[in-house]
Amino acid sequence: MELSPWLILFGVLVQASVILADTNVQDTAGLTGIAASWDTKPSNWDGNDPCGDKWIGIICIQDRVTSIRLSSQSLSGTLSGDIQSLSELQYLDLSYNKDLGGSLPSSIGSLSNLQNLILVGCSFAGEIPKEIGQLSKLIFLSLNSNRFTGHIPLSLGGLSKLYWFDLAENKLTGGLPVFDGTNPGLDNLTNTKHFHFGGNQLSGTIPSQIFNSHMKLIHFLVDNNNFSGSIPPTLGLLNVLEVLRFDNNKQLSGPVPTNINNLTKLAELHLENNQLTGPLPDLTGMTALSFVDMSNNTFNASDAPAWFTALPSLTSLYLENLQIGGQLPQELFALSAIQTLKLRGNRFNGTLNIGSDFGSQLQTIDLQGNQIDQLTVGGTQYNKKLILLGNPICNQGNNEQYCKTATQSNPAAPPYSTSKNCSGLPATCLPSQLLSPSCTCAVPYKGTLFFRAPSFSDLSNESYYLLLEKDMKTKFLSYKALIDSIALHNPFFDANNNLEISLEVFPGGKVQFGEQDISDIGFILSNQTYKPPPVFGPYYFIAQSYRVATEVPASKNSKANKLPLIVGVAAGGAVVIAVLLLVIFFITRRKREPKKTEERSQSFASLDMKSTSTSVPQLRGARTFTFAELKKITNNFSEANDIGNGGFGKVYRGTLPTGQLVAVKRSQEGSLQGSLEFRTEIELLSRVHHKNVVSLMGFCLDQGEQMLVYEYIPNGTLKESLTGKSGVRLDWKRRLRVILGTAKGIAYLHELADPPIVHRDIKSSNVLLDERLNAKVSDFGLSKLLGEDGRGQVTTQVKGTMGYLDPEYYMTQQLTEKSDVYSFGVLLLEMITAKKPLERGRYIVREVLAALDRSKDLYGLHDLLDPVLGASPTSLGGLEQYVDLALRCVEEAGADRPSMGEAVSEIERITRMAGGAPESASESMSYASRTPRHPYGGDSPSEYSGGGLPSSRVEPK
Structure with missing residues (x-):
């Protein structure tokens, strides 16, 4: 009670200083609270006027904050519940901050004006808040590549304006929620065009009501999950669908719906690596199909179907290990767009007649493990990759050039890399810089593009990458991004059948991007503002951390007349704060009782499981830390510094007063390892010293805590x-x-x-x-x-x-x-x-x-x-x-x-x-x-x- 007058005065002075700013008081308080939950923040996030001082990543309309765009800013910490204060917020993009995590606050559901919520490539964990379902204006929801667990909230079915829905690459479980008699589910999202749910642990059957004729879905991606049961026949109602991925669900079974050929706009069909049965699907009439993969299923044995030669847009046909028989039609090799035929592990027999008019783009024919006994190539030899190993024709001593493995018959071409014609110029740059395609040394913004359904399979064709480079540069410049050039490297298909391409974006007119530049470029990629050429299909981007050139804007002239008043208020506030701190100090000191010696720490005797006479471990070089020391260096064991979990407990990153980084392993209640393991680790690691064994720097046995302090290893685990x-x-x-x-x-x-x-x-x-x-x-x-x-x-x-x-x-x-x-x-x-x-x-x-x-x-x-x-x-x-x-x-x-x-x-x-x-x-x-x-x-x-x-x-x- 005695402090209340001082607190009131202090609040009045703070309020007075905020009134001088261009930014709404509520929004300023919200951003300040958010910044307080981060261990790192943008360089100019100081003061109390985010709009007027042009804080990095903040966009305002008049005095209200409407957009936070902070992708790739090396933020670490959590997202504070203070986000609810930004009631006019429309865009929230915190993508590519891998050290930003913890639970997503449920208060985010109060942002009634939010349209885009983008948190790609962070470390957010826990369940997706059901309160997101209250964001009635939400158009773009991208939470992919995080650590979310639990079920997809049923409440998300209420997002009737949603266009982009991406929850891929998390750890979500459960099924696809649909209308339960009371609440709408995903089947209610008739305006949504993108369902991207691949790379989770979703399970159960795919409900038939998930598809209906009112839906505008063009992408349905549920690959690499644990779905079981059969594909519902209602799939045939999605007549605008362009990309369909059911691959790698392992337990997906039953026949493919016979009405699948109603999907006449479908370009990508992935059904591989499941347990699908019944007849091989009839794809007649699906003239837009470019990529088909149905490998490794258990379809009924059949001969080569007629639709093989009736798909004019087909570039890639993957039908491996399906027991298809008969003779391959010559017309298949003459399709104008065909690039790759992977048909190994079947029963194709007779004569393989490639003919003389095979498609000019045909690069690979893989027919390993079939029953072909003759080969006919009209006019000239087929000089691309043809693999007949494991066929009777290879037992006759002929056509040896075709009876080898893929690498023996035609070694893989080196991966693509953007060319740099920089002859006569210096060959080296500073360690932090790279040589751009324009032959200048600069620090590029780097990351990886993941294309989820490219319509081509010929990775040696440079024309695709040249097209992408040109298109990206043109689009980036049209969005006023300050770039000089784009470089692409090392395309390959990963284990999830995504095309990965390394991307480098070089700055224009300077050696290094600034924070605002990175914010803008990251938003273009995370918000899907950039749309690649159709041949590449849907994508997502994961950026590497970027050490930016900090920028502090010059003060504005329009604020010059406020300077004397600001100085006066600040001086008065400083006096009040000093008095306030003194009062708090004396009150706290008077109330505090000295702690008893026995509360400070445990001895090692309490850890001695065998009650031996020598309970103190043999320590060589390991020091003891107090609880207060470790609490301080880990920022009170903040979630932002949480770098892992183990049987013993959580591991936190910390910084010693010397600046040295350490890892602090803290035992937690109910941990799988106890005092014996704690003692074992101290005794052993204090005795061993080797460059391939992690170093123990010390331990803590203070205030009932058991903690171990190691050298910090920056690149994480081998796993x-x-x-x-x-x-x-x-x-x-x-x-x-x-x-x-x-x-x-x-x-x-x-x-x-x-x-x-x-x-x-x-x-x-x-x-x-x-x-x-x-x-x-x-x-x-x-x-x-x-x-x-x-x-x-x-x-x-x-x-x-x-x-x-x-x-x-x-x-x-x-x-x-x-x-x-x-x-x-x-x-x-x-x-x-x-x-x-x-x-x-x-x-x-x-x-x-x-x-x-x-x-x-x-x-x-x-x-x-x-x-x-x-x-x-x-x-x-x-x-x-x-x-x-x-x-x-x-x-x-x-x-x-x-x-x-x-x-x-x-x-x-x-x-x-x-x-x-x-x-x-x-x-x-x-x-x-x-x-x-x-x-x-x-x-x-x-x-x-x-x-x-x-x-x-x-x-x-």
């Missing part, structure tokens, strides 16, 4: 890189380097630690990648010492991660070093497939063994390999030897597995075969013997401090 979530792309040589570093870290634990350490939880999420992509083994909470004799086994409760777990250990409960070797072998297979070791009953070890054929190049594993690698023997040197090593590591009996030292030597050899250098001689170490040696090159054994372990020095980087 995130393999799945594409981290943005780090690993080619073959880089993967070998990463797996070699991992092997060295494990070998160090097994063969140089004294006594040896078994990690017990080797997996891709426990391998971290630093700024140079060096691997670091982490998470030692489950680790075990093997005893003072340095060898042998330990009988212990089975712990680890299913899929990586050693079956011998699981059956006998006998833990040895070879248990880590088994997990490492599974990791080796995960590295080349980018598949989870155990998923939906499929076990990667079993899948590789089933597909393995050592008589073929790459051991016949083409279909299992990560598409990012490119299945080419020339680009994957040493892969066969790599697979051999992996399968030795996962032998059923531990005695048949190699040691980690042997694995290191073999991976070094494979790395040299692949054309890489594992490391210099000075950095290399032999793991063939357990003779204690210092793990860092150039150090002699005499520099050890006891027991074969190095002293608490950290290897210089």
Whole structure:
């Protein structure tokens, strides 16, 4: 009560200063609250006049904020509920801020004027607020590429004006909500043209009422989900549909509706990798079709259908493993637009007659594993890619040029990259710059374009990319974007059948974009303002972070006459604030009771599970932190600094007073790991020091908390890189380097630690990648010492991660070093497939063994390999030897597995075969013997401090 006069006066002064601004008081308060929830914010977000001071990304009409466009601004933190204060907001775009996350506040549903809600490529999590269904004016809803979970809210069926609806690439579950007798569902969205729901975990049957004749849908994308049951016949009512993707649902079954050929405007049809049955769909009359893929289903066996030759727009026909028979009609090869025919794994027979008038764009005919015994090519040989391997014709000793694999018959063309004719100019730019197509050094805005349904399949045809470059530059300039040129690189089809193309946008008239430039360009791409040529189909864009050139606008003359009053108000306010702070200080000090010593921290004695006489761990170089210190460096453990979760608890990014970044792992109530694991990790990591083992910097046992402080590893986990979530792309040589570093870290634990350490939880999420992509083994909470004799086994409760777990250990409960070797072998297979070791009953070890054929190049594993690698023997040197090593590591009996030292030597050899250098001689170490040696090159054994372990020095980087 005694403070109320001061608080009232303070509020009056603040209110007075706001009145001087051009911006509505409510909007200013809302933006200030939003900024307070961010760890980073745009450079000029200061003061109390967002409109008048032209805050980055803020657009106003008169005194009201109507648009927030802050894509690619490196924002981190959460979206505050203060967003509800911006009652006139029409556009909200926070895309491509990967460190912006947490739950989406339900108060966003109060923005009654909101038309566009765009949060692409952030880290928002939790359920999608049902309150979004209250946004009656919403036209554009794009929440793709986040971490949303839960069901699609039924309330979204009330968004009657919605045009674009994109929830793809999240973790959504449940089904597609439709009218439940009371509330409208997605079937009510008759004006919506885009349903993009692919890449989630949606399940159940596809309800028949989801389609009706009143709908204006042109894109229906539900690929890469878990839908089951059959495709409803009401699909045939969508007579304006252009793109349809049901692919990769695995359990989608039953016949394709016979009325599918009512979809006469359909250009893209994807039904591959399901369990569809019945007759092969009749596509007669679907003259707009350009791309058809129905591979890997269980349709009834039939001969080649008549519609094969009746689709004039067809560029790509993929019908693999469908048991289609008969003779292929010659007219199929003469279609004017045809580019790719992938028809392997069928029963086509007789004579393959390509004729002499085959289409000029035809690049690939893949007929592996059919029954063709004759070949006729009229006039001249077909000199493009024709693959007849596995046909009777290849048993006759003729046509050898066609009886090879794809890479043997016609090696893949190098990926496209925008040409730069810069001869005679300097060849190098500053490290942060690149050479533009216009031959100037600048810092480009970079990211990846994902095209969800391109109508072409010939990636070697430069004309498509030249068209896209020209079109993008023209459109960007028409939107007043300050750009100089566009560059495209490395197009390829990813595992989800999306065409990925790397994009670089170079600034015009300057070396580096400013914050507002990036905001504008990001909005053009996130808001789908830019529409690519029709041949590329629907797309989305994910940008990389961009370090902008900050810009602080000059003060406006129109405000000069307000300056004296502002200064006076500010001075008075400063005095009031000072007095207020003094009063608060004395009151708080008087009320605070000194804390008892016993409340400060626990001793390690409380962690001693065995009540031994020496309860304090052996600490070498690890310091103790107070709770207050860690709370401060993590900004009160803000959600913005949340960088991961584990069995122990959450992990937060923090910044020490020295500026050094650290990762703080904080135990949480109900965590899967407890005090024993906490003590284990401290004791082990404080004893081991190796460049491929994560460094423990300290720990906290203050105020009932258990926290561990590690060095911060900026590129996340190996798992995130393999799945594409981290943005780090690993080619073959880089993967070998990463797996070699991992092997060295494990070998160090097994063969140089004294006594040896078994990690017990080797997996891709426990391998971290630093700024140079060096691997670091982490998470030692489950680790075990093997005893003072340095060898042998330990009988212990089975712990680890299913899929990586050693079956011998699981059956006998006998833990040895070879248990880590088994997990490492599974990791080796995960590295080349980018598949989870155990998923939906499929076990990667079993899948590789089933597909393995050592008589073929790459051991016949083409279909299992990560598409990012490119299945080419020339680009994957040493892969066969790599697979051999992996399968030795996962032998059923531990005695048949190699040691980690042997694995290191073999991976070094494979790395040299692949054309890489594992490391210099000075950095290399032999793991063939357990003779204690210092793990860092150039150090002699005499520099050890006891027991074969190095002293608490950290290897210089």
